[in-house]
Amino acid sequence: MSNNDNHKGEGQGHVHAHPDSPCWSCRGSVDQRAPFCHACGIIQPARRGDEFQRLGMKADFDLDPKDLEKRYFAFQRTFHPDRFATKSSREKQLSLQHATDLNEAYDRLKAPLSRAEALLETKGAGVDDHARTESDPELLMEAMESREALADAETADEVAKLEALTRADIELSEEALSLAFSADDLEGATGIVTRLKYLLKLLQEIRRKRLVLNN
C-alpha cells in the first residue's frame, strides 16, 4: 500500500496532510479539507472526499455502527441549517452542501453492500454496474434456481423457509466480505458484492411474495 492510500483513510485527523487553499471570505490559508476557516471561522465549500473521509473514519469494511452514527449526528449538528439561520446566503448554501454530502456518505456506509462498494471505489477498484453484463455461470445458475424456487413456492411456510435461507446466506456473504477486505483481496470482495446484490434482490422478491400470500 502506498503512503497515499495510507492517509486517505484517516479522515480529518491530519491537519497538514492536505495543501492549503485561500478562504473564500478572509483569503487566509485553510487546509483543503477543513470545513471551517482556521483564521475567521467561516464555513468552507464541501470538498467531497470519499465517504469515509466525510465522516472522519478509517476506510475499513468493519466499522462500529454506533461510532458511525455518533459521528454522523455530531457532523449533522455542526452543519444544521438552524446554526446558519442568521448567516449570509452563501454560508447557508455551503452548510446545505455539507449536510447533503454527509447524508449521502452516512447512507452509503450504513448498509454493508453499499459500504463495500464505497470501499472498493476508495481503493480504486470500483465497478460501474450499470454498464456491465455478468456472465459467471455459477452465480447466475444459483440466482436462476433460487428465483425459480421462489416462483414455485405456494405456501407462506415455503416462502418463510426460503427467507430464512436467504437471510443466512446474506449474513455469511457479509462475513466473507469482511474477510476478503482484511486480506486486501479486492477481486474476491468484488465477486461477493455481485452475489450479495442477487441475494438482496431475492430477499426483496421474497418479501413481495409474502405480502401477496398474506393478503
Next chain:
Amino acid sequence: MAYSDKLIEHYENPLNIGSFEKDDDGVGTGLVGAPACGDVMKLQIKVNPEGIIEDAKFKTFGCGSAIASSSLVTEWVKGKSLDEAGEIKNTDIAEELALPPVKIHCSVLAEDAIKAAISDYKEKSAAIAKGEAAE
C-alpha cells in the same frame, strides 16, 4: 413514464417462455445477468442441422423491459441463421420497443444473451464434431 404499446404487449403476453433440454446437441444456452438490478436472463436456441434457428425460448427474472426484450429477441431469431442472429443489435431492440433511456441496459442484456447462446451452441457442436472425427 409512458411505455410503448409493443413493450406492454410483450410484457403482458410474453412469447416463447420456457426451456429446452440444456444437454440436447442442437440447443445453445445463454445465461446472463445485470447485477445492478439483480436481473437474470436465460435464452435458448434450437438449431437444425442446416444451421438455422428453428425455435427459441427464454426465462427472465427481471423488470418488464427485460422480459419484453427477451420475448422480442426470441421471436426475431426464429428462422435466422446463426450469423444473422448474431447481428441483432441492442439498439434494434431498444428502438422496436421504444425503451426509455434508463432501460437501455435491458436490451443490451438481451443482445448479450443471444450472443452467449450462439457461442454456447458453436462450442458444443465443435466439441461434437471433434468427438466424431476421433472415432
